[in-house]
Amino acid sequence: MIHLPVLIADLGLILAAAGVITLLFKKIKQPLVLGYILAGLLVGPHLDFFPTITDYKNINIWGEIGVIFLLFSLGLEFSFKKLVKVGGSASITAIVKVVFLIFAGYGVGMAMGWNSMDSLFLGGILSISSTMIAIKAFEELGIKHKKFAGLVFGVLIVEDLVAILLLVMFSTLAVSQQSAGAEMLMSILKLSFFLVLWFLGGIFLVPTFLRVTKNLMNDETMLVVSLALCLVMVLLADQVGFSPALGAFIMGSILAETTQAERIEHLTKSVKDLFAAVFFVSVGMLIDPKILVEYATPIIILSLVVILGKILFTLLGALLAGQPLKTSVQAGMSLAQIGEFSFIIAALGATLNVTSSFLYPIAVAVAAITTFASPYLIRLSEPFYDLLARVLPQKWIDAISRYSSSTAGITTLSDWKILLRSYIFNTIIHSVVIISIIFLSYRYVQPFIANHFANEESALVISVAVSFILMSPFLWALSIRRIQKTAYSHLWLNKKYTRGPLVAIEFFRIALGIFFVGFLIYEFFETWVAVVIALSLIVLGMVIFSRKLQAFYNKLEKRFMLNLNDRENQKPDILPWDTHLTELKVSPESEVVGKTLAELMIREKYGVNIALIERGRNTIPTPGRDERLYPNDKLLLIGADDQLASVKGLLEVELPEINETSFPDKEMTLQKVVVNSLSPVFGLSIRNAGIREKAQALVVGIERGDAKILNPSSDFVFDTGDVIWIVGNNKKVKEVI
Structure with a gap:
């Protein structure tokens, strides 16, 4: 008789328990994640009246695979462009909420007598809301079309990125066992460097690859290729010292920018669901009912901290970001839970042996309680707002309304802001590319050439030449390329006192390019004479071939922007x-x-x-x-x-x-315009102003004093001080009004 491997028997037991329990939870309309955790508790080592798995090491490996595919799936829903488009409101709300909850969790942990590392990880565990639970609850309640849902999804996107940063920071703290500011800063800089590098390389290569092979990709090959890309990035992240989950998240985010994102998400959903189920079951196996009984009081306290703290701090962050009171309240009560990232942070502490054994089960118990309460809190959000509106002083409500209205208008960037922002992005992006080329050439290219094709001295010369050829377009863009010509011209011509700073900026750009070239040569030759001679020749060559470098760089940039905008979703x-x-x-x-x-x-x-x-x-x-x-x-x-x-x-x-759907390139946005005596529409009615015909825009609301008029009639006459809310193309509206 053939012996059945233990791994298969354990996996069968896990899936059987998960299947039965989740069917029950589906019947009683409770989150499936709770069912998986309960199934893990039943087949875990702490309960004897159910069959128990025998090989925990293999199950933990399956759980780690589950984390990888779970983060890959979250990355597919993330998209860097979504992060840019969620705007300041979601970013401010998320950052305020996370920062205050980390401090609250740390303070509560210290107050309960826990050590500093347990308290710090507790703060991270309590700070991140569950994307999976929130989206699932919104789907089941049928409220994804409501106004506050957009803010909630934006906050969750920002929190996903913050959670990745927390994983890196906590890993550094756990290894050093102290708050080493220099090590923390280096970890953050290292993370930022590789995020930029992976994003640039991924956007340049992956969409192009998928476009070229599109006709060869059926569902089977697309699934295999997608998982292969995910695991390759997992390997790269592990090689540079980051968690494998980070690599999976990054590749998911890169694939989210491609036109195949929805297809990949659909094809990998079953794989993600399978391994995620194993992960959540393995989470349940770590729960010891005795610990839950022993720490019942901290669990109740922390559950209240999560629910009340997230409602309060999300409300505070949303109000600071200029959101109306109703939207802020509904968003706060929608985010009052913890979930998958909290498990991952807790697992990190347990894996590194820097947190106490009770922290993980407590985190799971708090997640279960808050997840169970989440749908009810969302349902109660509107009645709770109505109660606040009756209880709060009217002057407070009026002040919040005025602040929200004042922050919703069009913000105009000055020429200095436009120019400096462009220069900062230009410097960061091209510096990352140049540094990576130097590192790869010194670490891999030169040894490879020396071992296979030439002696060591010839290999040095060839490596420097190859590196400089690869760097040249990016050196030109870093040091010579003119950026934001219109803003630059305005500053140069209109304000004489700005010429000094402009000259200083250009000098800095050129000096930075020269520094990188000198750094390249010094890395290989380590003699200043060689550096000076080669540097002079290289600078001369760049001046002579400037036009060719410009043409080549423009091709690279065009291809990158084509890939980046493949899946425009405005x-x-x-x-x-x-x-x-x-x-x-x-x-x-x-x-x-x-x-x-x-x-x-x-x-x-x-x-x-x-x-x-x-x-x-x-x-x-x-x-x-x-x-x-x-x-x-x-x-x-x-x-x-x-x-x-x-x-x-x-x-x-x-x-x-x-x-998921878009109206590409139409720039249909809501704009706030204030009428004065010099406005073209002053004294004209909506009909006679011709806003619809000239700007293809629609007047949807007008504020006059304290009065707010929705859907004004075409006979309405504009007067000084009127605030007009218009839906239309931003550029065309500015030309007409």
Whole structure:
């Protein structure tokens, strides 16, 4: 009889227990993650009345694979461009929330008599909300179309990146066992360097590879290639001293920028679900019921800290970011849980043997309690806001409303800000590329040439030459390329006192390029005479071949930008009051199909404006009353939550996933314009101003004093001090108003 390997028997037991328990949890409509944890508790070593697994080492390996694919999946939903587009509101909210909760967790841990390392890891565990739980709860409650959902998703995106940073920082602290500022700074700089390098290299190579091999990729090969790319990045991250989970997250984020992102996410979902189930079951195996009983009081205290702290600090961060009170309250009560990243942080402390044995089970118990409470808190968020609105002094509510309205307008960057921001990005990006070329050449290219093709001296010369050829386009871009010509010209011509700083900046750029060339040569030859001679020849060569370098660099930049914008997904700005932009798709079975907008009277009946229609490859901004709706038209709508919900029922479709559809290159945003006596529209009615015809824009609201007018009539006459809210193309609106 063939002996069944222990690994297969244990895996069968795990999946059987997970399957039975999760079916039960599905029946009672509870999060499946809790079911997996309970299944792990049942088959773990601490309960004797169920069959128990025998080989914990192999199960831990499967759990680590689960973490890798879980982080890969989160990366596919992350996207660096989404991080840029979530804007300041989500970033400020997330940072305020995380920082305050880390301090709160650390303080509570120290107050309970725990050591400093346990308290620090506790702060990290409590600070990160669960992306998986929040998204799942939103789907089940059917509220993804509501205004606050956009802020919640933005906060979760920022928190994912912050969690990665926390993993690196905690790893450094755990190894050094002290708050070593220099080591912490070096770890952060090292992380930043490799994040930039991997992002640049990944965006330049991966989308191009997928585009070239598109015709060869069926579902099977796409799955294999995607997992291979994930594991290659895992290997690279491990080689440079980071956690494998970071590599998986980075590759997921790179693939999220490609046109194949949705397909890859769909194909890898089953793999992720399988290994994630094993991971969460392995988490449950570490729970000792005796520890839970012994530490029942800390578990209850920490659960209250998570729920109350996240509501309070998210509310504070959102209000500071300029969000309305209602949105802030709803976002806070939607993020009052911990989840997958909390498990990973707790597992890091246990793996490095720097935290006490009770911390991991406590973290899991707190996650279970807050996850269970999360859907109920989300349901109660609107009634809780209504209670606050009745209890808080009216002057507080008015002050919050004024602050929120004042931060929602268009922000104009000065020429200095535009120029300095561009120079900083230019310097960081090209410095990273140049340093990586020097490092790779010195570490790998020169030894390879010396061992296989030439003697050591010839290998040095060849390596320097190859390195400089590869560096040349980036040296030109770093030191010579003119950036933001318009802003530069304004500063040079209009303000004489700015010429000194501009000259200093250009001198610094050239000096930095010369430094990198000298550093390259000195790394190989270590003699200053050789450095000076070679440096002179190289600088002369760069001046002579400047045009060719420019042409070659422009090709590289064009290819990079093509790959970066392959999956453009422009997210409209958040609107004033309770209105916001969302997208709906006309179902072929809808009763609106074939009817004109005049016949449907959507604006009159529901108070919802149609800002844009996307029909195939064609887009119709601010459609007229005679425009008809056809099956699968994508509508960009502006309205309040209840208004959009009514229109959703009319169109008989489900709202699309956040950021999954787009209206590329149309720049349809909400803009705030203040009318003065010199404005072209001063004294004119909306109809006579011709805003719709000239700018393809739509006036959706006007503030006059304390009065707010939604959907103003076409006879409304503009006066000095009026604040106009317009949906349209940013450039065209500025030309008309």
